Amino acid sequence: MSRATVVPVIRELARCYQAFERASDAHIRRMGLTPPQFDIVATLGNTPGMAFKELGSRTLITKGTLTGVVDRLAARGLVERAASPDDGRSTIVRLTAEGERVFREVFEPHLAFLAPAVESLPECGRKDLEKRLRQLREALEKRSDELARQ
Amino acid sequence: MSRATVVPVIRELARCYQAFERASDAHIRRMGLTPPQFDIVATLGNTPGMAFKELGSRTLITKGTLTGVVDRLAARGLVERAASPDDGRSTIVRLTAEGERVFREVFEPHLAFLAPAVESLPECGRKDLEKRLRQLREALEKRSDELARQ
DNA sequence: TATTGTTATACTCTATAACTATA
DNA sequence: TATAGTTATAGAGTATAACAATA
Numbered sequence: 001m002s003r004a005t006v007v008p009v010i011r012e013l014a015r016c017y018q019a020f021e022r023a024s025d026a027h028i029r030r031m032g033l034t035p036p037q038f039d040i041v042a043t044l045g046n047t048p049g050m051a052f053k054e055l056g057s058r059t060l061i062t063k064g065t066l067t068g069v070v071d072r073l074a075a076r077g078l079v080e081r082a083a084s085p086d087d088g089r090s091t092i093v094r095l096t097a098e099g100e101r102v103f104r105e106v107f108e109p110h111l112a113f114l115a116p117a118v119e120s121l122p123e124c125g126r127k128d129l130e131k132r133l134r135q136l137r138e139a140l141e142k143r144s145d146e147l148a149r150q
Numbered sequence: 151m152s153r154a155t156v157v158p159v160i161r162e163l164a165r166c167y168q169a170f171e172r173a174s175d176a177h178i179r180r181m182g183l184t185p186p187q188f189d190i191v192a193t194l195g196n197t198p199g200m201a202f203k204e205l206g207s208r209t210l211i212t213k214g215t216l217t218g219v220v221d222r223l224a225a226r227g228l229v230e231r232a233a234s235p236d237d238g239r240s241t242i243v244r245l246t247a248e249g250e251r252v253f254r255e256v257f258e259p260h261l262a263f264l265a266p267a268v269e270s271l272p273e274c275g276r277k278d279l280e281k282r283l284r285q286l287r288e289a290l291e292k293r294s295d296e297l298a299r300q
Numbered sequence: 301t302a303t304t305g306t307t308a309t310a311c312t313c314t315a316t317a318a319c320t321a322t323a
Numbered sequence: 324t325a326t327a328g329t330t331a332t333a334g335a336g337t338a339t340a341a342c343a344a345t346a
Contacts, residue, residue, distance in 0.1 A: 002265045003258070009268050009276050010170070012283040017167035018210060019290035020160070026297055029338090034312065052328060060168060065314060067329055072312080089322045089327040108153070111160075113297075115152045117289035118159050121282065126159050129282040132275050133162040139267035140169040147176055147263075179315090184335065202305060215337060217306060222335080239304040239345045 013136070020114075027113050031106050036061060036069050038106070041078060041095065045103035049094025051084060078102055163286070170264075177263050181256050186211060186219050188256070191228060191245065195253040199244025201234060228252055 021035075028038045039059045044050070050058075056066045070093055073079045078099035084090035095103060118126065171185075178188045189209045194200070200208075206216045220243055223229045228249035234240035245253060268276065 002269070003261055005276065006261050006265045006268045008280055009271075010264060012280045012287070013167060013170060016283040016287040016290070017163060019287040019294070020163060022210070023290050023294040023297065026294065030297075034337095036313070053326090060172070061313090062315075063328065064316075064330085065312095068313075084327095087323075087327080089320095091328065111153055111156050113293065114160060114290075115156045117286065117293050118156045119152070120289040121159075121285055125282050125285065126155065128278055129286065130158055130162045132271065132279040132282070133166040135271055135275065136267065136279065137162070137166040137169040139270040140166070140173050140264075143263065143267050144169070144173040144176065147173065147180075184314095186336070203303090211336090212338075213305065214307085214339075215335095218336075234304095237304080237346075241305065 009136075023114070023117075024110070027110055028106075031102075031110075033102075033106070036065075037073055037078075038110075040069060040073060040093075041099060041103050042107055044079065044093065044095045044099070045107055047094075049082065049092045051087075051090045051092055053090070055093055073099075159286075173267075174260070174264070177260055178256075181252075181260075183252075183256065186215075187223055187228075188260075190219060190223060190243075191249060191253050192257055194229065194243065194245045194249070195257055197244075199232065199242045201237075201240045201242055203240070205243055223249075 025035050028035055031038075033041065036059070039061070040055065043055060043058050052063060052066060052070075055061075055070075056063050059066075061069060070079060070081075074081065077096055079093055080096050082092045082094065084092050121129065175185050178185055181188075183191065186209070189211075190205065193205060193208050202213060202216060202220075205211075205220075206213050209216075211219060220229060220231075224231065227246055229243055230246050232242045232244065234242050271279065
């Protein structure tokens with residue numbers, strides 16, 4: 001019974017996310033960013049900046065990779081590094097004025113682009129979906145923990 | 151109102167998929183495959199093989215990339231190319247005996263690994279989730295079409 | 301002319317591990 | 324010793340476009 005139960009849910013999750021990703025990535029690339037770059041700009045938007053460590057844990061980008069992605073964004077003038085006042089080992093990453101501009105220019109229109117799809121679900125359907133996705137996520141996180149513990 | 155509606159659903163979708171991906175990728179890598187490679191092996195499993203074109207459309211890997219991924223799997227002896235009997239331009243990709251073995255060794259255990267997470271949802275919750283995800287996916291696919299048409 | 305798959309280019313991301321400087 | 328970030332390495336995936344063979 002396990003297989004017949006698991007496959008449909010996982011397949012719909014993957015297909016739905018891929019549909020989101022495809023719509024989203026195409027829109028993001030038209031605005032001249034890669035998906036990880038957008039992820040970082042979106043994470044830094046409306047914040048005073050944050051340490052590499054926190055940025056990495058929020059975006060799920062590992063530290064070695066993050067240095068490279070941040071380098072490329074910095075080279076384009078969208079983010080900048082600053083020394084942490086609290087910890088001499090730590091570096092803060094934050095949006096530049098240009099980065100803020102891109103954030104505003106890119107993030108809200110991106111939501112507006114996605115909105116018609118989300119709003120096509122009935123109100124109760126959205127709430128359901130959020131709740132079920134949260135439950136499944138928590139259960140999946142437990143599986144990751146199990147695996148890591150082996 | 152649009153932003154407050156859209157963000158939570160999209161965030162839960164992304165977080166849930168990322169939790170899946172993280173659990174799944176770690177498990178797949180332990181078995182010596184990359185995620186796109188697993189995707190191909192899983193797609194070819196229990197089929198007589200299929201043309202590049204179909205394989206690409208099922209896995210969402212574009213043709214230029216697919217040649218490279220298939221090359222690496224072929225170099226490891228997991229898949230092989232064969233001329234299409236129907237169309238001289240077309241190439242069939244199929245699992246080798248070794249590829250079939252890896253499929254069996256990898257796919258079912260992978261489902262078994264994920265099963266506890268999915269089965270932690272109540273029966274009705276799984277059905278709900280599948281239905282809502284399907285609705286959202288269809289709406290997102292329409293957004294992609296809109297974008298492509300511009 | 302259109303389509304299938306390959307090749308070529310250039311780049312981004314990825315995992316991993318060694319390294320530095322601070323704590 | 325442990326942690327934060329950088330550097331180095333090697334490889335995998337990506338977009339894109341030009342190309343050969345076939346339809």
